[in-house]
Amino acid sequence: MTSEFKNRPSVTLEYRIKAVTILQQEKALETIRRELNRAISCIKRIIDRYNETNSYKDRPKSGRPRIFTQKDDRNLIRLVKKNRTVLSHVLANERKLSNGKTASSSLVRRRLLANELEWIFAVKKPRWIFAVKKPFCKSC
Secondary structure (H helix, E strand, C coil), X not given: CCCCCCCCCXXXXXXXXXXXXXXXXXXXXXXXXXXXXXXXXXXXXXXXXXXHHCCCCCCCXXXXXXXXXXXXXXXXXXXXXXXXXXXXXXXXXXXXXCCCCCCCHHHHHHXXXXXXXXXXXXCCCCCCCCCCCCCXXXXX
């Protein structure tokens, strides 16, 4: 479980259960703070959330859940580096994501741009027509 704030460590489920059980034993917040080595504001937040929801778990997060995971990103980058001329809709149809879903071609392009890979065709070198070379000397 990760915290939405980078500097604040996340409170584990074990700490939440301990805080509520100690409070139910009618001990003061200062006692809970000393036992768990957490701030009083953190203990209050845990207890308020428990009183609201009767649950120790986090509330559901807002926003649409991500489809692409970090593992899917790595696989996509590996495929693109292997064959740089492949089209985005071919990439999208070729591989299923780790959750079993397929991605759209626009999502594939967005993930490539997010990973600082431009989605463009690789420039193909022109085919050289090998002609018989003429010698450089004028007398030959």
